[in-house]
Amino acid sequence: MKQIWITRYGGPETLELREAALAPPAAGEVTVAVKAVGINFADLMARKGLYPDAPKPPCVVGYEVAGKVEALGPGVEPRWRDKEVFALTRFGGYSDKVNLPANQLFEMPSRLTFQEAAAIPVNYLTAYQLVVVMGGLRAGESVLIHNAGGGVGLAALQLARHIGAVTLGTASPSKHAFLKGQGLDHAIDYRRKDWFGQVMAATQGRGVDLILDPIGGPMWRKNYRLLRPTGRLGAFGVSSATESRGPRLLSLLKIGLSTPWFNMISLMNGNHGVFGVNLGHMWGEGEKIAGWMAAILAGVKEGWLKPRVDKSFPFAQSGEAHRYIEERRNTGKVLLTP
Ligand SMILES: NC(=O)c1ccc[n+]([C@@H]2O[C@H](COP(=O)([O-])OP(=O)(O)OC[C@H]3O[C@@H](n4cnc5c(N)ncnc54)[C@H](OP(=O)(O)O)[C@@H]3O)[C@@H](O)[C@H]2O)c1
Known part of the structure; x- marks a missing residue:
């Protein structure tokens, strides 16, 4: 099989296409012939040595694939034979064939291409957990979606619009017209110094009901100050760690030092909620994920x-x-095809 390996921590040049042997699927597993692989920001962080969950290089990352079941291991229900599927993979997804537990498979909806299906698992499950499950967004509330043009951001925008919320989103300015076309009510450039004021102005000075923050570090503190009473801040990434040019341990230390601590009394008196989401730590919650x-x-x-x-x-x-x-440069999902 063909796989893309992270050969060492570093830039994109450290990725290498290699041939490897694939073992037959173990009990409860299937082999999927992969047609499309979703790239996630976590893969870039893993390559840079900024993602503690990832295996150490040399390694193969990749959290999601779509393709066709090619072989069944012992004990797998025959209904999966030759099925078109998409799935979460616990690393190893950057491969043209992958063995994975059958309980991680989802049947491909007929109206989607393999590429569209591979764009679903991480982005949409994360957005669903943030917006619906933990964020509890309601019609008429406001939501601020940072990185609104990324995979998770667009999924969150679609969920928020369906719920009937007022949507604010930050993204690079080149994406604003597209995002407005997708129904975003207020597009904001978060690299402008006045972005905070723009959010306040767009909410008539009241603040925001739900904020989704994958940037982390000092952004968490700023976003917390934007919460309206009953407002919730959902933290789900630290992409700011990738911006520091120094050694990777220094980047992680900087993030650690700039991360706010929340006081229960202040949360109570502010009527505020703070929560975190890490889909990569939900492997033991298969029933929830399936729902x-x-x-x-x-x-x-x-x-x-x-x-x-x-x-x-x-x-x-x-x-x-x-x-x-x-x-x-991306607006939406970026994929790899074998
Ligand atoms: N906790 C979880 O379970 C979970 C799951 C999925 C993703 N995430 C996090 O959510 C964030 C977005 O993920 P995604 O897969 O949706 O992203 P993506 O589709 O790969 O989008 C990347 C976009 O993020 C923006 N961005 C912000 N900071 C950046 C930086 N330092 N370097 C490069 N781009 C940066 C850029 O757009 P603009 O400049 O236009 O905003 C870029 O186009 C990441 O931080 C990721 O780690 C967390």
Whole structure:
């Protein structure tokens, strides 16, 4: 099989296409012939040595694939034979064949391409957990979605619009017109000094009901100050760690030092909530994930949830694919195709 390896911590040039042998699927596993692989920001962080959950290089990352079941291991229900599927993978997804537990498979909805299906698991489950499950967004409330043009951001926007919330989103200015076309009410450039004031102005000085923050570090503190009474701040990433040019341990230390501590009395008196989301730590909650995915697929079927694929790169250009995201050029999902 062909795989993309992170050979050492560093830039996109550290990604290397290699041949490897694939063992037959173990009990409870299937082999999937992969047609599309979702790239996630976590993969870029893993490559830079900034993602503690990832295996140490040399390693193969990749959290999601879509493809066709090619072989069944002992004990797997025969109904999976030859099925078109998409799935979460606990690393190892950057491969043209992958063995994974059958209980991580979802059947491909007929209206989606393999590429669209590979764009669903991480982005939509994370957004669902943030917006619906833990964020409890309600009609008429406001939501501030940072990185609104990324995979998670667009999924969150679609969920928030369906709920009937007022949507504010930050993104690079080149994406604002597209985001407005997707129904975003207020597009804001978060690299402008006055972004905070723009959010306050857009909410008539009241603040925001739900804020989704994958940037982390000092942003968490700023966002907390934007919460309206009963407002909730959902933390789900630290992309700011990738901006520091120094050694990786220094980047992690800087993030640690700039992370706010929350006081229960202040939370109580402010009527505020703070929560965290890490889909990569939900492997023991298969039933919840299956329920969320059923709701997501119902939205896909009804047409109000629609994964947006920005660009697919062949395996041989995986470095370019990572660079494309690093340069903030993507609007929606970036994929690899074997
Ligand atoms: N906790 C979880 O379970 C979970 C799951 C999925 C993703 N996440 C986090 O959510 C965030 C977005 O993920 P995604 O997969 O949706 O992203 P993505 O589709 O890969 O989008 C990347 C976009 O993020 C923005 N960005 C912000 N900071 C950046 C930086 N330092 N370098 C490059 N781009 C940066 C850029 O757009 P603009 O400049 O236009 O905003 C870029 O185009 C990441 O921080 C990721 O780690 C967390």
